[in-house]
Amino acid sequence: MKKLVALVLALTMSVSMFACGSKDTAGDTADNGSNTTTENGGDTTTTATDGSVLSVCLASEPDSIDPALNSTVDGATMIAHLFSGLATWKQDESGKLVIAPDAAEELVEGVPNEDGTITYTYTLRDGLTWSDGEPVTAGDFVFAWNRAASVDLAADYGYMFEVVDGYADIWETDADGNFVNPDATLNVQAPDDKTIVVTLATPVSYWNELLAFPTYYPVREDVVSDESWATDPSTYVSNGAYTLTGWEHNSVITLTKNEHYVDADKITMPQIDFYLSDDTNNMLTNFENGSWQLIDSVPNNEIANLQANYPDEYFVEGQIGTYYVCWNINEDILPEGSGLTGVEAENAKAEIRNAISLLFDRNYIVESVAQGGQVPASSFVAMGITNPDGSQFYETAGGNDYPGYFDVSAEAYTSNWDTAMETLKKYYDFDESTGMFTNFPSMTYLYNTDDSHKAIGEYLSGVLAGVGITLNLENQEWNTFLNTRKDGGYSIARNGWLADYNDPISFLDMWISGSGNNDVQYGKGDHAAVAAYSLDLTPYGIDYKVENATWAETYDVLISEIKSCTDNDTRYEMMHLAEDMVMETGCIVPLYFYTDIYMLDSSVKGFYSNPLGYKYFMYCTIEG
Amino acid sequence: MNSKTLMYILKRILLAILTVWVVITVTFFVTRIIPGGPFLSEKAVSPAVTAALEAKYGMDKPVFDQYITYLKDILHLDFGPSLTQRGRDVSDVITDGLAVSAKLGVIAAASAAVVGIVLGSIAALRRNKIIDKIIMVITTAFVSMPSFIMGSLLLTLFAVKLAILPANGTTTSGLILPVVTLALYPAAYITRLTRSSMLDVLGQDYIRTARAKGVAGYRIIFGHALKNSLIPVLTYLGPMLAYIVTGSLVVEKIFAVPGIGRDFVNSITNRDYPLVMGTTIVLATLIVVMNLITDILYKVVDPRINLE
Numbered sequence: 001m002k003k004l005v006a007l008v009l010a011l012t013m014s015v016s017m018f019a020c021g022s023k024d025t026a027g028d029t030a031d032n033g034s035n036t037t038t039e040n041g042g043d044t045t046t047t048a049t050d051g052s053v054l055s056v057c058l059a060s061e062p063d064s065i066d067p068a069l070n071s072t073v074d075g076a077t078m079i080a081h082l083f084s085g086l087a088t089w090k091q092d093e094s095g096k097l098v099i100a101p102d103a104a105e106e107l108v109e110g111v112p113n114e115d116g117t118i119t120y121t122y123t124l125r126d127g128l129t130w131s132d133g134e135p136v137t138a139g140d141f142v143f144a145w146n147r148a149a150s151v152d153l154a155a156d157y158g159y160m161f162e163v164v165d166g167y168a169d170i171w172e173t174d175a176d177g178n179f180v181n182p183d184a185t186l187n188v189q190a191p192d193d194k195t196i197v198v199t200l201a202t203p204v205s206y207w208n209e210l211l212a213f214p215t216y217y218p219v220r221e222d223v224v225s226d227e228s229w230a231t232d233p234s235t236y237v238s239n240g241a242y243t244l245t246g247w248e249h250n251s252v253i254t255l256t257k258n259e260h261y262v263d264a265d266k267i268t269m270p271q272i273d274f275y276l277s278d279d280t281n282n283m284l285t286n287f288e289n290g291s292w293q294l295i296d297s298v299p300n301n302e303i304a305n306l307q308a309n310y311p312d313e314y315f316v317e318g319q320i321g322t323y324y325v326c327w328n329i330n331e332d333i334l335p336e337g338s339g340l341t342g343v344e345a346e347n348a349k350a351e352i353r354n355a356i357s358l359l360f361d362r363n364y365i366v367e368s369v370a371q372g373g374q375v376p377a378s379s380f381v382a383m384g385i386t387n388p389d390g391s392q393f394y395e396t397a398g399g400n401d402y403p404g405y406f407d408v409s410a411e412a413y414t415s416n417w418d419t420a421m422e423t424l425k426k427y428y429d430f431d432e433s434t435g436m437f438t439n440f441p442s443m444t445y446l447y448n449t450d451d452s453h454k455a456i457g458e459y460l461s462g463v464l465a466g467v468g469i470t471l472n473l474e475n476q477e478w479n480t481f482l483n484t485r486k487d488g489g490y491s492i493a494r495n496g497w498l499a500d501y502n503d504p505i506s507f508l509d510m511w512i513s514g515s516g517n518n519d520v521q522y523g524k525g526d527h528a529a530v531a532a533y534s535l536d537l538t539p540y541g542i543d544y545k546v547e548n549a550t551w552a553e554t555y556d557v558l559i560s561e562i563k564s565c566t567d568n569d570t571r572y573e574m575m576h577l578a579e580d581m582v583m584e585t586g587c588i589v590p591l592y593f594y595t596d597i598y599m600l601d602s603s604v605k606g607f608y609s610n611p612l613g614y615k616y617f618m619y620c621t622i623e624g
Numbered sequence: 625m626n627s628k629t630l631m632y633i634l635k636r637i638l639l640a641i642l643t644v645w646v647v648i649t650v651t652f653f654v655t656r657i658i659p660g661g662p663f664l665s666e667k668a669v670s671p672a673v674t675a676a677l678e679a680k681y682g683m684d685k686p687v688f689d690q691y692i693t694y695l696k697d698i699l700h701l702d703f704g705p706s707l708t709q710r711g712r713d714v715s716d717v718i719t720d721g722l723a724v725s726a727k728l729g730v731i732a733a734a735s736a737a738v739v740g741i742v743l744g745s746i747a748a749l750r751r752n753k754i755i756d757k758i759i760m761v762i763t764t765a766f767v768s769m770p771s772f773i774m775g776s777l778l779l780t781l782f783a784v785k786l787a788i789l790p791a792n793g794t795t796t797s798g799l800i801l802p803v804v805t806l807a808l809y810p811a812a813y814i815t816r817l818t819r820s821s822m823l824d825v826l827g828q829d830y831i832r833t834a835r836a837k838g839v840a841g842y843r844i845i846f847g848h849a850l851k852n853s854l855i856p857v858l859t860y861l862g863p864m865l866a867y868i869v870t871g872s873l874v875v876e877k878i879f880a881v882p883g884i885g886r887d888f889v890n891s892i893t894n895r896d897y898p899l900v901m902g903t904t905i906v907l908a909t910l911i912v913v914m915n916l917i918t919d920i921l922y923k924v925v926d927p928r929i930n931l932e
Contacts (some may be wrong), residue, residue, distance in 0.1 A: 250882030
């Protein structure tokens with residue numbers, strides 16, 4: 001009996017304690033961003049945001065914030081605050097985004113060697129230290145790079161070192177899949193504590209950009225020897241503007257300004273709290289009640305409202321990526337009894353796929369379905385990727401007087417439609433009275449379970465239904481979807497690609513026969529034997545010319561030549577050629593170029609983001 | 625405690641172990657059968673990298689060998705490393721998540737019990753009065769409303785419209801809404817249970833005897849009636865825990881509470897096999913153990929119950 005009374009009392013007390021806690025927060029949040037309550041478990045710290053803490057929410061917890069293992073954009077943002085690589089993305093005086101030296105004194109020019117390789121020699125700045133006070137040495141970079149590229153770590157982004165001499169040896173396997181050079185390393189040395197000498201297999205125009213990529217950041221051997229080092233603030237040692245001071249798993253990651261950082265006087269934001277959530281409704285609630293100053297996603301159905309209600313706080317920025325639909329090249333779409341086989345059938349299928357692509361109104365998709373300020377696309381290599389002269393790659397793609405492979409403007413839609421219908425009528429029976437094709441085989445559109453992908457699928461299916469083509473919709477759970485698409489178990493599938501660096505090759509080398517991202521199944525299955533392609537490299541000074549050859553004999557060769565090409569202009573010409581080849585198959589149906597939508601509180605100044613979507617908060621201040 | 629009871633308990637424990645083993649076995653093979661894998665992503669890694677990762681985590685061996693290895697590891701309570709959260713052990717992930725979920729669950733269960741017993745007793749003592757009617761109407765509503773609707777309603781009202789409570793369950797004050805959401809159903813259920821059981825007890829002869837002997841009203845209620853009317857409530861504790869464990873999967877999702885429910889769901893989406901196994905084993909064991917304890921308690925509280 002007494003126990004029961006005691007229990008009731010104890011519970012009443014704890015409930016009333018909760019009630020008090022709620023009042024505190026209520027007061028804070030009602031103040032619309034002037035105060036932030038951070039309660040970490042039992043230990044409650046209330047910090048008045050006199051501009052000393054910035055609370056943001058990019059996504060849910062990153063799988064890893066080990067620079068070598070991270071593969072997410074949100075993880076890269078945190079790592080860019082925690083670490084300092086040889087280079088970084090910065091705003092210059094005019095506000096223009098540039099790649100600037102960070103740990104390196106300067107971003108030097110490479111020195112070509114006789115064997116076609118190129119060597120860069122970097123000198124580290126004075127006064128670089130780790131967050132535990134140890135000096136940063138050139139050897140730390142050498143160690144970190146070899147670790148990130150190693151078989152042992154098998155990091156998702158290990159291939160970012162593909163350009164460095166020695167990488168190919170590390171990953172060379174024999175016929176049984178065994179690695180043949182277990183002792184191979186990258187061609188990078190530290191002759192002394194301040195000098196890094198690295199040799200690239202071929203010149204790479206985006207090398208400086210790679211140096212600013214998290215996989216290229218330094219880590220220290222004694223710190224990372226325990227694989228769990230990057231999961232706990234007590235073992236997390238970094239060399240950048242911030243140190244990791246708190247990590248409530250799945251809840252919040254706290255970064256605090258590193259006073260030992262060599263440029264600490266330039267860092268204006270003392271603390272950044274990265275809240276970890278991927279629930280867009282939850283994010284918006286916290287933005288609207290002032291708890292969070294930046295959220296990186298918004299609910300799709302709120303976009304129109306937010307644009308209207310937050311004109312100064314709703315932002316759309318370009319992002320190097322393309323949302324597209326891919327066909328399985330081995331899918332038979334010819335009408336029954338067409339009689340076409342081999343190369344003829346392949347060419348007919350390509351023509352049909354390209355025609356169907358023209359039926360979709362990208363402007364409608366962007367404005368009424370996706371609604372996120374995306375840019376209608378008629379080519380695969382995304383907006384934001386530039387030619388050597390600085391012009392946009394997509395604007396010169398296709399060699400037409402409009403950007404891309406067909407005119408994607410709203411005005412051209414009707415004539416595109418007519419062209420497409422003419423083409424399709426060549427192959428399929430068309431009933432003029434109903435305006436329908438009568439013998440197009442029915443197909444299935446595969447997408448991963450998500451409202452926005454579904455909406456686009458419904459639009460595509462609706463357009464085709466209007467001309468008598470059945471496109472059934474099938475959704476699969478994310479991981480199953482990836483597996484099905486990769487194995488080619490689909491007819492048409494939703495797809496998307498975001499670049500990791502500003503070079504068209506990041507969109508083009510994925511279509512070689514052996515690529516793990518070759519969802520279209522180029523050069524795989526029946527397509528392996530289809531000799532329908534030609535390639536003439538003689539205009540580029542390469543003695544290679546084939547006609548009626550397979551994908552492996554043409555596209556794979558082209559990509560390999562691009563990768564070893566040392567003349568930048570020629571290289572870009574060949575990359576345009578590669579995109580031409582892919583687009584001619586009609587298997588890639590680009591819909592739009594991605595944008596990054598985020599909400600930023602108007603009190604926050606000094607924020608910028610880079611084309612890869614990394615966000616930079618270190619130079620922020622909160623005003624008002 | 626006689627030898628019959630001991631035998632019963634022993635039998636139940638063996639049965640519980642067998643249940644957990646079946647759960648382990650079925651889950652292990654089912655997760656391997658479903659398509660996909662832990663190393664798939666929108667940007668596929670090369671076959672060589674996948675092969676290196678599979679070798680690193682022993683996934684290049686036949687599935688049955690992996691199963692035997694896993695059973696051996698589990699006997700040493702070694703849940704292995706997480707495949708997607710590189711550098712973290714499954715036991716770390718589960719400990720973190722379970723701490724949050726347990727806090728949520730225990731507060732919810734305790735408040736449900738307290739609120740339910742108090743309201744149920746009031747309703748029984750004021751039978752057919754207006755307060756009884758009000759309590760019964762409200763509890764009927766809460767018993768019939770699923771937690772995902774209740775959660776969304778509370779979220780909209782308190783976090784968005786009134787903006788007096790945080791929407792995310794990552795802070796202490798943020799636990800209020802999820803606790804309320806989770807506790808409403810069992811609280812309503814316990815209220816109804818207590819009410820009917822209390823009414824039953826109040827009509828018993830020994831209560832009448834006590835009244836006749838002139839025992840004070842509050843002593844009759846707290847000393848005699850309440851204790852006996854709690855037996856059915858006690859039997860509800862097992863099902864309530866099962867409800868709270870499964871209900872928290874939904875509630876943790878709605879309020880972004882970083883509990884084990886979220887780890888459980890995400891691990892399946894990511895095909896993080898060791899984490900799927902770990903969370904399943906922990907949740908299954910929890911339910912099996914709680915049911916065991918409830919059954920034994922039942923016997924302790926009411927010796928008339930025959931465990932055979």
